[in-house]
Amino acid sequence: MLMIIRPYEEYDEKSWLRCRVLAMLDTAYYDNVLKEKERYGNPAIELVATEGEEIVGLIDIELDTRPGEVCSDSERRGGLIRHLAVHPDKRRQGIGRLLLLEALGRARTSGMQYLEAWTRDDQWVRNWYANVGFRMVDSYLQVYLESGDQLKGMIESKVPQLHPVSVFAHYTGSDKAYVVSKFSRVHETSRFDLDLMEL
Missing domain, CATH: 3.40.630.30 (Gcn5-related N-acetyltransferase (GNAT))
Incomplete structure (x- = not known):
């Protein structure tokens, strides 16, 4: 065609x-x-x-x-x-x-x-x-933080009873290897x- x-x-x-x-x-x-x-x-x-x-x-x-x-x-x-x-x-x-x-x-x-x-x-x-x-x-890195261990201590809500379940973030720093090792879904x-x- x-x-x-x-x-x-x-x-x-x-x-x-x-x-x-x-x-x-x-x-x-x-x-x-x-x-x-x-x-x-x-x-x-x-x-x-x-x-x-x-x-x-x-x-x-x-x-x-x-x-x-x-x-x-x-x-x-x-x-x-x-x-x-x-x-x-x-x-x-x-x-x-x-x-x-x-x-x-x-x-x-x-x-x-x-x-x-x-x-x-x-x-x-x-x-x-x-x-x-x-x-x-x-x-730069695009990072997906999922519930559980990946979010614990990383993202906190200031709103009572509001609990982040997943987060999408950009990492523009120089220690890319650390970020890749820390999170399960990272894209360059x-x-x-x-x-x-x-x-």
């Missing part, structure tokens, strides 16, 4: 959500489920790859209107990749690369100087970003940049 890359439309939402959920199930984002598509406060590039009525890939990039507004770099205008997913039955067919290439042209036309992507510690995803020209520039989340001025 012919695949088409086109802008996202409101009527795509259900198929968009289904594609994203299925794409995340075997990744470190397996529990990052959305019930509705994210809407952006800034201009955005929102593209889908379709086969017939089914969305088989998607990319959303929110754009800076001034440096540092959405992206990390306060000197250059960038586009932050909010979502990039390919249906698991359609992987390794170049859909992600085609979506990215279409988005790159639109980002350049919009005056963006670089793209920024954040991803967790799935090595195959990191390899994909590196293979399409991104380079890793930063990382890395920033990858693609300089659009060098392409």
Whole structure:
């Protein structure tokens, strides 16, 4: 069946959500489920790859209107990749690369100087970003603290009878090995940049 890359439309939402959920199930984002598509406060590039009525890939990039507004770099205008997913039955067919290439042209036309992507510690995803020209520039840890021993002495409630059951936290310190050894679910989340001025 012919695949088409086109802008996202409101009527795509259900198929968009289904594609994203299925794409995340075997990744470190397996529990990052959305019930509705994210809407952006800034201009955005929102593209889908379709086969017939089914969305088989998607990319959303929110754009800076001034440096540092959405992206990390306060000197250059960038586009932050909010979502990039390919249906698991359609992987390794170049859909992600085609979506990215279409988005790159639109980002350049919009005056963006670089793209920024954040991803967790799935090595195959990191390899994909590196293979399409991104380079890793930063990382921090995302930490899930579960009830019991992991929360004891770490998180306390000041509200009587309110007991934390689980906590999601960011660790930006230098002793990553200690944090990894202390908690059962820790993800290294890395920033990858693609300089659009060098392409």
